[in-house]
Amino acid sequence: MLHCGDTLTCVTDPRTDELRDRLQRVRQRIETACAATGRLDRPELIVVTKYFPAADVQRLYQLGVRQVGENKDQEAAAKAAHTAIMTAGLNWHFIGQLQSNKAKSVARYASAVHSVDRSKLITALSKAADQALQEGQRTAPLDCLIQVDLREPGVDDGRGGAVPAKVEELAAQIAEATGLQLKGLMAVAPLGEPAEPAFDRLQQLASSLRGAHPEAHWISAGMSQDLEAAVASGATHLRIGRDVLGSRPYPG
Numbered sequence: 001m002l003h004c005g006d007t008l009t010c011v012t013d014p015r016t017d018e019l020r021d022r023l024q025r026v027r028q029r030i031e032t033a034c035a036a037t038g039r040l041d042r043p044e045l046i047v048v049t050k051y052f053p054a055a056d057v058q059r060l061y062q063l064g065v066r067q068v069g070e071n072k073d074q075e076a077a078a079k080a081a082h083t084a085i086m087t088a089g090l091n092w093h094f095i096g097q098l099q100s101n102k103a104k105s106v107a108r109y110a111s112a113v114h115s116v117d118r119s120k121l122i123t124a125l126s127k128a129a130d131q132a133l134q135e136g137q138r139t140a141p142l143d144c145l146i147q148v149d150l151r152e153p154g155v156d157d158g159r160g161g162a163v164p165a166k167v168e169e170l171a172a173q174i175a176e177a178t179g180l181q182l183k184g185l186m187a188v189a190p191l192g193e194p195a196e197p198a199f200d201r202l203q204q205l206a207s208s209l210r211g212a213h214p215e216a217h218w219i220s221a222g223m224s225q226d227l228e229a230a231v232a233s234g235a236t237h238l239r240i241g242r243d244v245l246g247s248r249p250y251p252g
């Protein structure tokens with residue numbers, strides 16, 4: 001396939017050039033990290049577009065990106081609606097903390113939710129995905145990852161996630177729910193702790209999950225600052241924001 005990034009005849013702008021360069025550098029980092037650990041497979045790059053305009057999503061699409069991540073429903077829903085006609089085959093990954101009352105909205109545009117961390121949310125997502133399937137707003141089940149809290153017990157940094165002891169129970173609930181497809185685990189490296197041992201714990205949890213659910217083989221880990229650690233610990237999906245788009249106008 002020919003992408004805008006491959007051809008001189010493509011109409012472009014300075015922001016597209018910037019995104020192309022930054023994307024290229026991140027892809028190179030992934031290659032280097034894979035080579036350093038002898039990995040032959042390549043993790044999927046999800047470009048996190050939160051706080052950046054729909055126009056950047058469109059530019060990224062022109063550059064060949066087909067996986068984008070967002071952490072707030074209102075923002076994601078608006079961008080997905082705005083870009084829908086121009087971005088066939090683009091997959092929206094919901095990666096932020098999610099209230100059950102937003103499930104209905106998310107099930108309309110998201111291909112995957114990485115931040116499933118409680119039973120009530122699974123019930124809401126299942127109902128919402130069923131309804132979206134029936135109404136033709138989606139054609140495939142909603143992929144679900146269980147977000148795991150990798151902090152040492154007793155430290156609260158507000159990043160969410162289920163405690164490791166809950167993973168099996170939540171996995172069973174997702175596996176039995178209609179409209180949902182269990183895909184694997186997701187985590188954010190705990191603040192103030194080296195990322196690699198935390199991601200190693202995630203990898204172990206993922207491997208025992210696969211024992212009961214072989215289809216749940218995704219490991220979503222790694223942000224701009226800990227991409228290499230995530231690659232070394234077997235991440236299948238990396239969620240990279242600022243190193244592709246630049247620093248965000250607001251914290252988040």
Ligand SMILES: *Cc1c(COP(=O)(O)O)cnc(C)c1O
Nearest residue numbers: 048071095223224239240241242
């Ligand atoms: C914002 C965000 C990312 C991307 O972080 P960067 O530091 O911008 O690469 C990844 N995962 C989650 C859950 C996020 O909220």
